Amino acid sequence: MTVNVRIPTILRTYTGGAGEVSVAPVGATVSDVLTALDGDYPGITARVLDEQGALRRFVNLYVDEDDIRMLDGLSTGTRPGALVSIIPAVAGG
Template structure:
């Protein structure tokens, strides 16, 4: 069974306008790698030059932030939704 990745509006321009993608993977890292194979332009938006997830990019498996789990090694159960949520700042 596949895992659904939710792509936020701000990043859809780098994913051919897709709001979600269905892929098969065992961990968040594997899932993100597959996502970048399909949409390479997302790479610079999600990862730093050192290959680390950018500090303003939050990734959730269901309702759980992977930073408080096992990071990109977090297991992803079949049928789960993974959400990419970039932090937004600004205003006065």
């Protein structure tokens, strides 16, 4: 199974500039996708997850159009061909 991951501009240094990459997770959860992503692009997951392995406060993850915080968090299931989007929160006034 492969899952596509949309990479924000700020993290594209890890992916050689690619805005979207495909990974083949061993399992079928967002956590598994992030593990596979970090295996292919070392260090990128440390920018998404904190030291305890939780989603960083100012990072949002979506599976297709659904915010994982409104679903099962990092345990949210994925399907073959799903699109996981990493979206950094934007603040300003």
